[in-house]
Amino acid sequence: MGFTHVELMPVMEHPFFGSWGYQVTGYFSPSNRYGTPQDFMFLVDSFHQKDIGVIVDWVPSHFPSDEHGLVYFDGTHLYEHADSKKGFHPDWSSYIYNYGRNEVRAFLVSNAVFWLDKYHIDGLRVDAVASLLYLDYSRKEGEWIPNEYGGRENLEAIHFLKTLNEEVYSSFPDVQMIAEESTAWPMVSRPTYLGGLGFGLKWNMGWMNDTLRYFSKDPIYRKHHHNELTFSMIYAFTENFVLSISHDEMVHGKRSLLNKMPGDDWQKFANVRLLFGYMFSHPGKKLLFMGSEFGQWDEWNHDGSLDWYLLETPRHAHLQRTLKDLNAIYKSHPSLYEDDFTSEGFEWIDGGDWESSIICFLRKDKLAREKIMSVCNFTPTPRHDYRVGVTDSGEWEQLFNSDDTKYGGSGLGNPKTLIAEEHAWHGRDFSLVLTLPPLSVMWFKKQIK
Secondary structure (H helix, E strand, O other), X not given: OOOEEEEEOOOEEXXXXXXXXXXXXXXEEEOOOOOOHHHHHHHHHHHHXXXXXXXXXXXXXXXXXXXXXXXXXXXXXXXXXXXXHHHEEOOOOEEOEOOOOHHHHHHHXXXXXXXXXXXOOOEEEEOOHHHHHEOOOOOOOOOOOOOOOOOOEXXXXXXXXXXXXXXXXXXXXXXXXXXXXXXXXXOOOOOHHHOOOOOOEEEOHHHHHHHHXXXXXXXXXXXXXXXXXXXXXXXXXXOOEEEEOOHHHOOOOOOOOHHHOOOOHHHHHHHHHHHHHHHHHOOOXXXXXXXXXXXXXXXXXXXXXXOHHHHHOHHHHHHXXXXXXXXXHHHHOHHHOOOOOOHHHEEEEEEEEOOOOEEEEEEEOOOOOEEEEEEEEOOOOOEEEEEEEEOOOEEEEEEEEOOOHHHOOOXXXXXXXXXXXXXXXXXXXXXXXXXXXXXXXXXXXXXXO
């Protein structure tokens, strides 16, 4: 299983704190706001001693206009294009690298290698990859220059990204290069020798948008949006996906994860527990933003600390325990993570019960020694005598129930062990009869001998 990972937003030196570090001027220096380079080395080493890997946000897509930075560096447009249609980013009022220049590519690649080599970083999350790939990114007609073939693809940036990933993985085969890529660009996380960009992982922005939109709806309307739950499985194995719930979803009026949920306070917490359990059983690696694990009410504020005092109240402590137990179960059961990127690790049992807003599916390890069934009830209505088809007879162990009282739930559930009946259902020879608590997810394990 390896490390649990913590992702740090850009730690390189930057002039404006409100940019959250995404407007970098000092590419080879950790920001002095947090201490010295040796302090940062100590932090990374301390994480490693606790079996926690460190992923750093890295920003090769644009740079600010501060005169002490790279812009107009030697009196010429050395790092950026002279033509603003290629060299200036309208969204961030910043400059775009000239990826066609050998010295610019060498500068950026050497910088990525520097952080992996000198600071022992375990991975880089490459920011805003889509803005590199498309010449017309966030531009209107007439505001961009096509490539030599008349297309919108930035051929020089594509060459840079492939070179970057080839160099990193040849020197550091155990790290992860992660693309924050928000479009349907093909083969982002496929090897360059197959025509891919060469990243190890790609953020699943589609899953994030669909899931958060679904969960924000009153449960009475969710049956009309059932496809937002099931659509992700149509493309789940086209890339090596990360299920990303990040800082971008917790700012600028989007509300915190807890405050996105409908209903009264009990239902809000139940919905978050349900989201966590659904997410941890869905194929793909998992990413949560700080504060979500204990139910921060307020949006993230870069000028302040998290509201840790909330953990003094039971419901927030219960939510934190939910995530702690999910992490422990996840790490100790290979069927939940071992085959995330191929269809062999996933099997629908029933994704079509839209009327009840219920889905159930299996996760399997590579050797099929273990199966875990996830059953999700996305309404506050308990379901009694709900039958689910299974392929295996014998005992099924209830591994997790988000409605357990230790998580702040109502305590509704099933015996610790259930016996599959020889009653065909869902196209399978056997079935289990379950009690589904309100707004809950339950996992059941079958050990195959």
